[in-house]
Amino acid sequence: xxxxxxxxxxxxxxxxxxxxxxxxxxxxxxxxxxxxxxxxxxxxxxxxxxxxxxxxxxxxxxxxxxxxxxxxxxxxxxxxxxxxxxxxxxxxxxxxxxxxxxxxxxxxxxxxxxxxxxxxxxxxxxxxxxxxxxxxxxxxxxxxxxxxxxxxxxxxxxxxxxxxxxxxxxxxxxxxxxxxxxxxxxxxxxxxxxxxxxxxxxxxxxxxxxxxxxx
Numbered sequence: 001x002x003x004x005x006x007x008x009x010x011x012x013x014x015x016x017x018x019x020x021x022x023x024x025x026x027x028x029x030x031x032x033x034x035x036x037x038x039x040x041x042x043x044x045x046x047x048x049x050x051x052x053x054x055x056x057x058x059x060x061x062x063x064x065x066x067x068x069x070x071x072x073x074x075x076x077x078x079x080x081x082x083x084x085x086x087x088x089x090x091x092x093x094x095x096x097x098x099x100x101x102x103x104x105x106x107x108x109x110x111x112x113x114x115x116x117x118x119x120x121x122x123x124x125x126x127x128x129x130x131x132x133x134x135x136x137x138x139x140x141x142x143x144x145x146x147x148x149x150x151x152x153x154x155x156x157x158x159x160x161x162x163x164x165x166x167x168x169x170x171x172x173x174x175x176x177x178x179x180x181x182x183x184x185x186x187x188x189x190x191x192x193x194x195x196x197x198x199x200x201x202x203x204x205x206x207x208x209x210x211x212x213x214x215x
Contacts, residue, residue, distance in 0.1 A: 014055070016055070017055050017056070017065055017069075018069060020045045020047075020052075020055075021065060021066055021069045023044055023045055023046075024041060024044055024045065024062075024066070025066065025105040026105065027044060028066070028107075028109075028110050029105050029106070029107040029109070029110060030107070030109070031109065032107075032109035032110055032112065032113045033059075033063065033110055033113040033114070033117070034113045034117050038058075038059060038062075041062065060118065060121075063114070063118060063121055064121065067114070067121060067124050067125070068124075070102065070105070070106060071124065071125075071128050073102035074099055074102040074103065074128070074132075075128070075131075075132075076098050076102070077095040077096075077098050077099045077102075077132075077135075078095075078135050080094045080095040080098050081095040081135065081136075081139050082139070088142070088143055088146070088148045089148070091139075092139075092193075093193075096185075096186075096189045096193075099185065100182055100185055100186055103181045103182040103185055104182050106180075106181045106182070107180060107181065108171045108174035108175055108180070108181070109171070111125075111169060111171045111174070111181070112171035112172075115171060125169060129162070129165045129166070129169065130162075132161075132165065133158050133161050133162045133165065134158075136157070136158055136161050137154050137155060137157070137158035140154035140157045140158060141154045164188050167184075168181060168184045168185060168188070169181070
């Protein structure tokens with residue numbers, strides 16, 4: 001598999017609108033998107049309506065800008081993942097850190113608004129999810145070729161990631177777990193990296209006790 005094109009997700013935010021989005025996002029994280037009127041959003045940014053509407057003429061345009069901004073931030077994980085100046089394991093851990101930080105301002109409420117109120121915008125999230133999984137599969141293939149990973153098929157690992165990302169971006173699932181998008185992501189990759197069994201000897205002790213009770 002060759003390298004996936006990344007121009008689509010290179011960071012292209014205008015410096016002015018990027019600053020505005022950074023001001024707006026904490027409010028959307030807490031309250032969601034649909035409750036805010038454009039007048040309130042302009043007030044949050046602290047500029048005139050004429051200036052704001054020059055860049056974002058509608059809620060839909062603003063949402064496009066926000067989604068693009070966050071996906072561009074998360075997409076930086078690819079450059080980290082294939083930075084050959086670092087070891088395979090350093091690249092993996094640093095890519096997780098970069099992705100986690102980029103997800104810090106994305107809440108279940110915000111995802112719910114996009115998915116249910118602007119379903120056509122949700123397609124961008126779905127496309128990015130597929131893109132991210134293809135990048136991870138490429139990284140797993142490299143690790144498999146060079147003996148960095150256990151003998152597990154890279155496609156199986158990628159499929160597992162795809163299933164998780166689908167659940168992670170489900171607003172209803174986030175609400176049920178009580179976790180944020182960032183917390184879900186961190187838990188998953190910590191489990192994937194470290195495993196779930198804390199001490200092998202303790203685990204074996206539990207198994208022996210269980211076997212004794214059923215014998």
